[in-house]
Amino acid sequence: MGGLKITDVSFSYGAKTALNGVSFEVKPGQFCALLGPNGAGKSTLFALLTRLFTTRQGQITVAGADLARQPRVALAQIGVVFQQSTLDLDLSVRRNLRYFAALHGLSGAQAEVRILAALERLDMAERADERARDLNGGHRRRAEIARALIHDPAVLLLDEPTVGLDAASRRAITNHVHDLAQQTGKTVLWATHLTDEVQDSDQLVVLHRGQILANDSCATVRGDRPLADDFLLRTGAAT
Numbered sequence: 260m261g262g263l264k265i266t267d268v269s270f271s272y273g274a275k276t277a278l279n280g281v282s283f284e285v286k287p288g289q290f291c292a293l294l295g296p297n298g299a300g301k302s303t304l305f306a307l308l309t310r311l312f313t314t315r316q317g318q319i320t321v322a323g324a325d326l327a328r329q330p331r332v333a334l335a336q337i338g339v340v341f342q343q344s345t346l347d348l349d350l351s352v353r354r355n356l357r358y359f360a361a362l363h364g365l366s367g368a369q370a371e372v373r374i375l376a377a378l379e380r381l382d383m384a385e386r387a388d389e390r391a392r393d394l395n396g397g398h399r400r401r402a403e404i405a406r407a408l409i410h411d412p413a414v415l416l417l418d419e420p421t422v423g424l425d426a427a428s429r430r431a432i433t434n435h436v437h438d439l440a441q442q443t444g445k446t447v448l449w450a451t452h453l454t455d456e457v458q459d460s461d462q463l464v465v466l467h468r469g470q471i472l473a474n475d476s477c478a479t480v481r482g483d484r485p486l487a488d489d490f491l492l493r494t495g496a497a498t
């Protein structure tokens with residue numbers, strides 16, 4: 260029941276179709292990479308998944324709850340890391356997380372336990388009392404991922420979480436989130452346009468101009484070609 264199911268979802272900005280009949284399912288414990296070039300529709304899909312936008316075309320189910328009919332139940336099962344950082348830079352990591360915990364109705368000892376567990380999972384416990392402003396980009400991102408885990412959601416959504424980070428930070432964060440899916444059974448949807456963040460055992464959904472071009476294990480989609488070439492060929496970006 261902990262997965263994410265998207266069925267025949269479409270969305271338009273006026274006359275501009277951004278998503279056209281998108282369907283795919285991500286099972287619990289699966290890391291799903293949503294790969295697509297700029298303009299593919301990734302951010303639009305994330306906006307629909309977080310109910311920033313709504314659509315009457317199609318259905319989204321989060322951990323068994325219909326997002327349109329039971330929005331509060333469904334949203335309570337979502338942890339989200341947006342592309343733009345939303346940390347309060349003047350607060351410590353711990354206080355950023357406390358504030359978020361309070362928004363979810365968690366306080367006192369229960370909140371502290373959750374905060375510590377989330378920070379430990381991201382290898383960030385020793386930075387709990389540093390000001391967000393003093394952290395490097397990779398550590399800020401990790402703090403945000405930890406924050407998204409505090410209410411113990413079944414589904415974690417990350418919209419291009421490694422944008423602007425150096426190679427070592429990108430690798431560390433990609434590995435942390437892969438481990439998270441595997442070890443905790445959370446469902447992960449990771450939007451990216453970077454093919455090297457995708458591992459063989461991942462589910463790979465290729466989105467292009469609002470439509471799904473492929474949905475299978477990364478190893479299957481890739482075949483014996485390097486993923487980057489395959490991706491570029493499929494999306495026509497190579498020509």
Ligand code: ADP
Nearest residue numbers: 272275277295296297298299300301302303304
């Ligand atoms: P991605 O996140 O994959 O780069 P987007 O979801 O941002 O893709 O965009 C999908 C399509 O919708 C693109 O063609 C983009 O130009 C268009 N689009 C995005 N936002 C708007 C908007 N506010 N108004 C009109 N068109 C938009």
